[in-house]
Amino acid sequence: MTAVVRILLRRVALLVPLLLGIVLFVFVVMRFSDVDPASAFFQGANPTARQLHEFRERNGLLDPLPVRYVRFVGDLLHGDLGTSALTRAPVLDQVGTALPLTLQLTFLGLAVAVVTALAGGVTAAVYRDRLPDQVIRVVSLVGVAAPGFWLALLMIQYLAVDPGWFPAGGYVNPADSVTGWLRTMALPAVALSLPVAAQLTRIVRTSVVEELDKDYVRTAIGSGLPPLVVVGRNVLRNALVNPLTVLGLRVGYLLGGAVVIETIFSLPGMGKLMIDAVQNGDPAVVQGVVLTTATGFVVVNLVIDILYLLVNPRLRTG
Incomplete structure (x- = not known):
């Protein structure tokens, strides 16, 4: 073995x-x-x-x-989460209907956060202490301090209500219209992901800066390898361990933040299901949503552990 x-x-x-x-x-x-x-x-x-x-x-x-x-x-x-006191329907059926939307929102937000953090963090590290680095650091600091629900309200006001570029709420199934699905999920995913993206950007920058100062990087660049190749092939892979650690923890924020974001944008996901259950006094549904969300968080962290092994071979001998 x-x-x-x-x-x-x-x-x-x-x-x-x-x-x-x-x-x-x-x-x-x-x-x-x-x-x-x-x-x-x-x-x-x-x-x-x-x-x-x-x-x-x-x-x-x-x-x-x-x-x-x-x-x-x-x-x-046996897969029995109980029966809803309000609808008399199995809780598993309600969770099964709401969970796909929450997973869509969470993973869209995760994708936006990862792409934004990699682009911003690496750019800031490469242009350390210069104008791009200073701008990215200020923007990421504001992003860390800005709550997701406030960003969501601003987006609804200035991107949905006034110009009408995006819908202010509602959901379109991707099976019916991929374009409509993207339009309804764009603002919620961005609002959910920006605080996480800002925090990850700062961590990616710090990790990449530490790697760029190591001897093997100077030796590789001095031997004639293009800096982009060195950063993409060696530096970035070694620098991803710390951001992955934080990413595993922030997935819980994405799942929890989806509760608020879904309510603001009227998305029929797990968040709205739990809010309705709390307001209507339906304990079985609340219990089912909490258990499903907690289990998902544990499984995602197992996936992050597997990614550790792929990114850093030294962990395989630990």
Whole structure:
């Protein structure tokens, strides 16, 4: 068994207790929340105390917490996230409808952030302490300080409402129109990605500057290799380890930020689903959205770990 396979197996094995811990945390928080599943089920029906008791007994809500937790984990292993108290539909179906849009928004935002950070960070490092570097550093500092929801509101006002270049909200399925899908997703993806892009730009710049000051770079350029070849083939690959570390952490921000951005742009994704569930007192849907989002964050960080191994061969022997 190679070292890479052993490292990957160890990473995957660590996911099991981590996911169980997430499930336990969500279970405990939801069970001690103020929302009563029985009252939520009979919302607006003015149930009697007997009806509430029968519902709790029928659904095992009166069992001890350890028994309920084991049953809860068993249901999750069978793909059962519960039933919505509002629509009476399986939560898994609602999550399955909303999740693709959130993934589209998250990965579009991730792509914009990565491309912007690489272009800005490398340019700033190559032109260190000159005008392009100073401009990029100021812009990235403003981007780090600017909240995503504020950027979203500015974009709606100055790119959607006044000139009408983009729609101010709504969603078009890419199967119906790719152009319409891009127009509806452009502003949300940019608003979501700019704070992450700004932070990554500064980290990419610092990492590339550190690599450019090393002896092997001066030797390669002195031997006649074009600077662009040295930067693209050697410097950038060695400088990507630190930005990848931050990128793995910022994916959680992208998933969490999608909740606010989807609400602002009226996108029917996981964020809007959870906001509606919180407002309507639907604990099963809130629980399903949180578990799905947390699981996605863990899986993405596993992918980032794999990228570490591809980018930096020294980690394979660690």
